[in-house]
Amino acid sequence: MNTKARFDQGYDVQHDGDRQIVTWQGDGLSWVAYVILPLGLLGLLPxxxxxxxxxxxxxxxxxxxxxxxxxxxxxxxxxxxxxxxxGQEYDLAKISEFLIDNPMDKEVSVVAPPGMIIGGTGIAGASLAATGLMANAASSAVLAGSMAISRAAAKRRFRVRMRYGARVVTLARNLKQDRAIALFDLLTRT
Known part of the structure:
Protein backbone atom coordinates (compact mmCIF):
# COMPACT_ATOMS: atom_id res chain seq x y z
CA MET A 1 0.00 0.00 0.00
CA ASN A 2 1.38 3.39 -0.97
CA THR A 3 1.18 6.44 1.23
CA LYS A 4 0.98 9.96 -0.04
CA ALA A 5 4.25 11.89 0.29
CA ARG A 6 4.17 14.93 2.55
CA PHE A 7 4.64 18.15 0.60
CA ASP A 8 6.61 20.84 2.40
CA GLN A 9 7.46 23.89 0.35
CA GLY A 10 9.65 25.32 3.12
CA TYR A 11 7.53 28.41 3.75
CA ASP A 12 3.90 29.46 4.25
CA VAL A 13 2.05 31.96 2.05
CA GLN A 14 -0.95 33.97 3.20
CA HIS A 15 -2.85 35.98 0.61
CA ASP A 16 -4.09 39.42 1.58
CA GLY A 17 -5.62 40.97 -1.54
CA ASP A 18 -2.78 41.47 -4.02
CA ARG A 19 -0.19 40.89 -1.28
CA GLN A 20 1.48 37.59 -0.43
CA ILE A 21 2.88 37.36 3.09
CA VAL A 22 5.60 34.71 3.09
CA THR A 23 6.77 33.31 6.46
CA TRP A 24 9.29 30.62 7.40
CA GLN A 25 11.32 29.44 10.37
CA GLY A 26 15.09 29.62 10.63
CA ASP A 27 16.71 26.18 10.63
CA GLY A 28 18.53 26.65 13.91
CA LEU A 29 21.79 25.15 15.05
CA SER A 30 23.79 22.21 13.80
CA TRP A 31 24.25 19.12 15.96
CA VAL A 32 27.77 20.23 16.81
CA ALA A 33 26.43 23.26 18.66
CA TYR A 34 24.44 21.00 20.98
CA VAL A 35 27.73 19.34 21.94
CA ILE A 36 29.94 22.45 22.10
CA LEU A 37 27.55 24.82 23.93
CA PRO A 38 27.04 22.67 27.05
CA LEU A 39 30.76 21.95 27.27
CA GLY A 40 31.52 25.65 26.97
CA LEU A 41 28.98 26.49 29.65
CA LEU A 42 30.49 23.87 31.97
CA GLY A 43 33.86 25.51 31.40
CA LEU A 44 32.40 28.83 32.55
CA LEU A 45 31.05 27.46 35.86
CA PRO A 46 34.27 28.04 37.83
CA GLY A 87 9.57 47.95 6.86
CA GLN A 88 11.45 48.83 3.64
CA GLU A 89 9.88 48.67 0.18
CA TYR A 90 12.10 47.49 -2.68
CA ASP A 91 10.86 48.04 -6.24
CA LEU A 92 10.96 44.82 -8.24
CA ALA A 93 12.05 46.71 -11.34
CA LYS A 94 15.23 47.90 -9.54
CA ILE A 95 16.28 44.46 -8.28
CA SER A 96 19.06 43.23 -10.55
CA GLU A 97 19.44 39.71 -9.12
CA PHE A 98 18.57 37.27 -6.37
CA LEU A 99 21.31 35.11 -4.93
CA ILE A 100 21.95 32.35 -2.43
CA ASP A 101 25.16 32.44 -0.44
CA ASN A 102 26.69 30.97 2.65
CA PRO A 103 29.15 33.10 4.63
CA MET A 104 30.67 30.04 6.32
CA ASP A 105 31.11 27.83 3.27
CA LYS A 106 34.37 29.08 1.87
CA GLU A 107 37.41 27.29 0.58
CA VAL A 108 39.53 26.52 3.60
CA SER A 109 43.25 26.48 3.19
CA VAL A 110 45.44 25.51 6.06
CA VAL A 111 48.99 26.76 5.91
CA ALA A 112 51.67 25.75 8.35
CA PRO A 113 55.44 26.02 8.29
CA PRO A 114 57.34 22.79 7.93
CA GLY A 115 57.78 21.11 11.27
CA MET A 116 61.06 20.04 12.74
CA ILE A 117 61.42 17.32 15.29
CA ILE A 118 64.53 17.56 17.37
CA GLY A 119 65.85 14.43 18.94
CA GLY A 120 69.02 12.92 20.15
CA THR A 121 70.47 9.77 21.45
CA GLY A 122 69.55 8.19 24.69
CA ILE A 123 66.50 8.57 26.88
CA ALA A 124 66.42 12.38 26.80
CA GLY A 125 66.55 12.53 22.99
CA ALA A 126 63.85 9.90 22.59
CA SER A 127 61.54 11.69 25.02
CA LEU A 128 62.11 15.00 23.22
CA ALA A 129 61.24 13.39 19.87
CA ALA A 130 58.12 11.75 21.35
CA THR A 131 57.01 15.07 22.84
CA GLY A 132 57.40 16.77 19.46
CA LEU A 133 55.36 14.06 17.74
CA MET A 134 52.58 14.27 20.34
CA ALA A 135 52.40 18.06 20.06
CA ASN A 136 52.17 17.81 16.27
CA ALA A 137 49.42 15.16 16.50
CA ALA A 138 47.45 17.23 19.04
CA SER A 139 47.57 20.37 16.90
CA SER A 140 46.49 18.35 13.84
CA ALA A 141 43.54 16.91 15.79
CA VAL A 142 42.43 20.36 16.97
CA LEU A 143 42.66 21.71 13.41
CA ALA A 144 40.64 18.79 12.00
CA GLY A 145 37.99 19.21 14.73
CA SER A 146 37.71 22.91 14.02
CA MET A 147 37.21 22.28 10.32
CA ALA A 148 34.52 19.65 11.06
CA ILE A 149 32.66 22.09 13.31
CA SER A 150 32.81 24.77 10.61
CA ARG A 151 31.48 22.39 7.96
CA ALA A 152 28.59 21.28 10.21
CA ALA A 153 27.65 24.87 11.07
CA ALA A 154 27.80 25.90 7.40
CA LYS A 155 24.95 23.53 6.53
CA ARG A 156 22.46 25.84 8.30
CA ARG A 157 23.87 29.23 7.35
CA PHE A 158 22.52 29.77 3.84
CA ARG A 159 21.08 33.19 3.04
CA VAL A 160 18.77 34.44 0.30
CA ARG A 161 19.75 37.93 -0.80
CA MET A 162 18.96 40.44 -3.52
CA ARG A 163 21.05 43.04 -5.26
CA TYR A 164 19.22 46.36 -5.06
CA GLY A 165 21.32 48.99 -6.81
CA ALA A 166 24.74 49.01 -5.15
CA ARG A 167 23.46 47.24 -1.99
CA VAL A 168 22.97 43.59 -1.24
CA VAL A 169 19.93 43.10 1.01
CA THR A 170 19.47 39.91 3.03
CA LEU A 171 15.92 38.58 2.78
CA ALA A 172 16.38 35.28 4.67
CA ARG A 173 19.13 33.86 6.87
CA ASN A 174 20.04 30.77 8.94
CA LEU A 175 18.57 28.35 6.42
CA LYS A 176 19.41 24.90 5.16
CA GLN A 177 20.21 24.80 1.46
CA ASP A 178 16.88 23.21 0.45
CA ARG A 179 14.78 25.92 2.14
CA ALA A 180 17.01 28.63 0.65
CA ILE A 181 16.49 27.18 -2.84
CA ALA A 182 12.70 27.02 -2.27
CA LEU A 183 12.59 30.71 -1.27
CA PHE A 184 14.89 31.63 -4.17
CA ASP A 185 12.51 29.82 -6.55
CA LEU A 186 9.49 31.67 -5.12
CA LEU A 187 11.21 35.06 -5.52
CA THR A 188 12.40 34.43 -9.06
CA ARG A 189 8.93 33.34 -10.19
CA THR A 190 7.45 36.66 -9.03
Missing part, protein backbone atom coordinates in the same frame (compact mmCIF):
# COMPACT_ATOMS: atom_id res chain seq x y z
CA UNK A 47 34.14 31.73 36.85
CA UNK A 48 30.69 32.06 38.41
CA UNK A 49 32.23 31.38 41.84
CA UNK A 50 34.71 34.25 41.55
CA UNK A 51 34.52 38.01 41.45
CA UNK A 52 34.05 37.71 37.67
CA UNK A 53 30.62 36.08 38.01
CA UNK A 54 29.17 38.59 35.54
CA UNK A 55 31.26 37.24 32.63
CA UNK A 56 29.39 33.89 32.41
CA UNK A 57 26.08 35.69 32.86
CA UNK A 58 26.81 38.02 29.92
CA UNK A 59 28.12 35.17 27.75
CA UNK A 60 25.14 32.92 28.50
CA UNK A 61 22.75 35.78 27.76
CA UNK A 62 24.51 36.58 24.48
CA UNK A 63 24.59 32.94 23.39
CA UNK A 64 20.92 32.52 24.27
CA UNK A 65 20.04 35.50 22.10
CA UNK A 66 22.07 34.09 19.17
CA UNK A 67 20.34 30.71 19.51
CA UNK A 68 16.96 32.48 19.55
CA UNK A 69 17.87 34.38 16.36
CA UNK A 70 18.78 31.18 14.54
CA UNK A 71 15.30 29.69 15.16
CA UNK A 72 13.17 32.82 14.85
CA UNK A 73 10.34 33.21 12.37
CA UNK A 74 11.13 35.41 9.38
CA UNK A 75 8.85 36.97 6.79
CA UNK A 76 8.55 39.22 3.80
CA UNK A 77 5.67 40.58 1.76
CA UNK A 78 5.38 40.31 -2.00
CA UNK A 79 3.18 42.58 -4.11
CA UNK A 80 3.04 42.86 -7.90
CA UNK A 81 5.50 45.81 -7.81
CA UNK A 82 7.52 45.63 -4.55
CA UNK A 83 9.08 43.36 -1.96
CA UNK A 84 8.61 44.57 1.62
CA UNK A 85 11.21 43.40 4.14
CA UNK A 86 11.81 44.95 7.56
Missing amino acids: LSLTAFWFVPVILIGGLSFLVYLSFQSQSLTLTPTVIIKG
Whole structure:
Protein backbone atom coordinates (compact mmCIF):
# COMPACT_ATOMS: atom_id res chain seq x y z
CA MET A 1 0.00 0.00 0.00
CA ASN A 2 1.38 3.39 -0.97
CA THR A 3 1.18 6.44 1.23
CA LYS A 4 0.98 9.96 -0.04
CA ALA A 5 4.25 11.89 0.29
CA ARG A 6 4.17 14.93 2.55
CA PHE A 7 4.64 18.15 0.60
CA ASP A 8 6.61 20.84 2.40
CA GLN A 9 7.46 23.89 0.35
CA GLY A 10 9.65 25.32 3.12
CA TYR A 11 7.53 28.41 3.75
CA ASP A 12 3.90 29.46 4.25
CA VAL A 13 2.05 31.96 2.05
CA GLN A 14 -0.95 33.97 3.20
CA HIS A 15 -2.85 35.98 0.61
CA ASP A 16 -4.09 39.42 1.58
CA GLY A 17 -5.62 40.97 -1.54
CA ASP A 18 -2.78 41.47 -4.02
CA ARG A 19 -0.19 40.89 -1.28
CA GLN A 20 1.48 37.59 -0.43
CA ILE A 21 2.88 37.36 3.09
CA VAL A 22 5.60 34.71 3.09
CA THR A 23 6.77 33.31 6.46
CA TRP A 24 9.29 30.62 7.40
CA GLN A 25 11.32 29.44 10.37
CA GLY A 26 15.09 29.62 10.63
CA ASP A 27 16.71 26.18 10.63
CA GLY A 28 18.53 26.65 13.91
CA LEU A 29 21.79 25.15 15.05
CA SER A 30 23.79 22.21 13.80
CA TRP A 31 24.25 19.12 15.96
CA VAL A 32 27.77 20.23 16.81
CA ALA A 33 26.43 23.26 18.66
CA TYR A 34 24.44 21.00 20.98
CA VAL A 35 27.73 19.34 21.94
CA ILE A 36 29.94 22.45 22.10
CA LEU A 37 27.55 24.82 23.93
CA PRO A 38 27.04 22.67 27.05
CA LEU A 39 30.76 21.95 27.27
CA GLY A 40 31.52 25.65 26.97
CA LEU A 41 28.98 26.49 29.65
CA LEU A 42 30.49 23.87 31.97
CA GLY A 43 33.86 25.51 31.40
CA LEU A 44 32.40 28.83 32.55
CA LEU A 45 31.05 27.46 35.86
CA PRO A 46 34.27 28.04 37.83
CA LEU A 47 34.14 31.73 36.85
CA SER A 48 30.69 32.06 38.41
CA LEU A 49 32.23 31.38 41.84
CA THR A 50 34.71 34.25 41.55
CA ALA A 51 34.52 38.01 41.45
CA PHE A 52 34.05 37.71 37.67
CA TRP A 53 30.62 36.08 38.01
CA PHE A 54 29.17 38.59 35.54
CA VAL A 55 31.26 37.24 32.63
CA PRO A 56 29.39 33.89 32.41
CA VAL A 57 26.08 35.69 32.86
CA ILE A 58 26.81 38.02 29.92
CA LEU A 59 28.12 35.17 27.75
CA ILE A 60 25.14 32.92 28.50
CA GLY A 61 22.75 35.78 27.76
CA GLY A 62 24.51 36.58 24.48
CA LEU A 63 24.59 32.94 23.39
CA SER A 64 20.92 32.52 24.27
CA PHE A 65 20.04 35.50 22.10
CA LEU A 66 22.07 34.09 19.17
CA VAL A 67 20.34 30.71 19.51
CA TYR A 68 16.96 32.48 19.55
CA LEU A 69 17.87 34.38 16.36
CA SER A 70 18.78 31.18 14.54
CA PHE A 71 15.30 29.69 15.16
CA GLN A 72 13.17 32.82 14.85
CA SER A 73 10.34 33.21 12.37
CA GLN A 74 11.13 35.41 9.38
CA SER A 75 8.85 36.97 6.79
CA LEU A 76 8.55 39.22 3.80
CA THR A 77 5.67 40.58 1.76
CA LEU A 78 5.38 40.31 -2.00
CA THR A 79 3.18 42.58 -4.11
CA PRO A 80 3.04 42.86 -7.90
CA THR A 81 5.50 45.81 -7.81
CA VAL A 82 7.52 45.63 -4.55
CA ILE A 83 9.08 43.36 -1.96
CA ILE A 84 8.61 44.57 1.62
CA LYS A 85 11.21 43.40 4.14
CA GLY A 86 11.81 44.95 7.56
CA GLY A 87 9.57 47.95 6.86
CA GLN A 88 11.45 48.83 3.64
CA GLU A 89 9.88 48.67 0.18
CA TYR A 90 12.10 47.49 -2.68
CA ASP A 91 10.86 48.04 -6.24
CA LEU A 92 10.96 44.82 -8.24
CA ALA A 93 12.05 46.71 -11.34
CA LYS A 94 15.23 47.90 -9.54
CA ILE A 95 16.28 44.46 -8.28
CA SER A 96 19.06 43.23 -10.55
CA GLU A 97 19.44 39.71 -9.12
CA PHE A 98 18.57 37.27 -6.37
CA LEU A 99 21.31 35.11 -4.93
CA ILE A 100 21.95 32.35 -2.43
CA ASP A 101 25.16 32.44 -0.44
CA ASN A 102 26.69 30.97 2.65
CA PRO A 103 29.15 33.10 4.63
CA MET A 104 30.67 30.04 6.32
CA ASP A 105 31.11 27.83 3.27
CA LYS A 106 34.37 29.08 1.87
CA GLU A 107 37.41 27.29 0.58
CA VAL A 108 39.53 26.52 3.60
CA SER A 109 43.25 26.48 3.19
CA VAL A 110 45.44 25.51 6.06
CA VAL A 111 48.99 26.76 5.91
CA ALA A 112 51.67 25.75 8.35
CA PRO A 113 55.44 26.02 8.29
CA PRO A 114 57.34 22.79 7.93
CA GLY A 115 57.78 21.11 11.27
CA MET A 116 61.06 20.04 12.74
CA ILE A 117 61.42 17.32 15.29
CA ILE A 118 64.53 17.56 17.37
CA GLY A 119 65.85 14.43 18.94
CA GLY A 120 69.02 12.92 20.15
CA THR A 121 70.47 9.77 21.45
CA GLY A 122 69.55 8.19 24.69
CA ILE A 123 66.50 8.57 26.88
CA ALA A 124 66.42 12.38 26.80
CA GLY A 125 66.55 12.53 22.99
CA ALA A 126 63.85 9.90 22.59
CA SER A 127 61.54 11.69 25.02
CA LEU A 128 62.11 15.00 23.22
CA ALA A 129 61.24 13.39 19.87
CA ALA A 130 58.12 11.75 21.35
CA THR A 131 57.01 15.07 22.84
CA GLY A 132 57.40 16.77 19.46
CA LEU A 133 55.36 14.06 17.74
CA MET A 134 52.58 14.27 20.34
CA ALA A 135 52.40 18.06 20.06
CA ASN A 136 52.17 17.81 16.27
CA ALA A 137 49.42 15.16 16.50
CA ALA A 138 47.45 17.23 19.04
CA SER A 139 47.57 20.37 16.90
CA SER A 140 46.49 18.35 13.84
CA ALA A 141 43.54 16.91 15.79
CA VAL A 142 42.43 20.36 16.97
CA LEU A 143 42.66 21.71 13.41
CA ALA A 144 40.64 18.79 12.00
CA GLY A 145 37.99 19.21 14.73
CA SER A 146 37.71 22.91 14.02
CA MET A 147 37.21 22.28 10.32
CA ALA A 148 34.52 19.65 11.06
CA ILE A 149 32.66 22.09 13.31
CA SER A 150 32.81 24.77 10.61
CA ARG A 151 31.48 22.39 7.96
CA ALA A 152 28.59 21.28 10.21
CA ALA A 153 27.65 24.87 11.07
CA ALA A 154 27.80 25.90 7.40
CA LYS A 155 24.95 23.53 6.53
CA ARG A 156 22.46 25.84 8.30
CA ARG A 157 23.87 29.23 7.35
CA PHE A 158 22.52 29.77 3.84
CA ARG A 159 21.08 33.19 3.04
CA VAL A 160 18.77 34.44 0.30
CA ARG A 161 19.75 37.93 -0.80
CA MET A 162 18.96 40.44 -3.52
CA ARG A 163 21.05 43.04 -5.26
CA TYR A 164 19.22 46.36 -5.06
CA GLY A 165 21.32 48.99 -6.81
CA ALA A 166 24.74 49.01 -5.15
CA ARG A 167 23.46 47.24 -1.99
CA VAL A 168 22.97 43.59 -1.24
CA VAL A 169 19.93 43.10 1.01
CA THR A 170 19.47 39.91 3.03
CA LEU A 171 15.92 38.58 2.78
CA ALA A 172 16.38 35.28 4.67
CA ARG A 173 19.13 33.86 6.87
CA ASN A 174 20.04 30.77 8.94
CA LEU A 175 18.57 28.35 6.42
CA LYS A 176 19.41 24.90 5.16
CA GLN A 177 20.21 24.80 1.46
CA ASP A 178 16.88 23.21 0.45
CA ARG A 179 14.78 25.92 2.14
CA ALA A 180 17.01 28.63 0.65
CA ILE A 181 16.49 27.18 -2.84
CA ALA A 182 12.70 27.02 -2.27
CA LEU A 183 12.59 30.71 -1.27
CA PHE A 184 14.89 31.63 -4.17
CA ASP A 185 12.51 29.82 -6.55
CA LEU A 186 9.49 31.67 -5.12
CA LEU A 187 11.21 35.06 -5.52
CA THR A 188 12.40 34.43 -9.06
CA ARG A 189 8.93 33.34 -10.19
CA THR A 190 7.45 36.66 -9.03
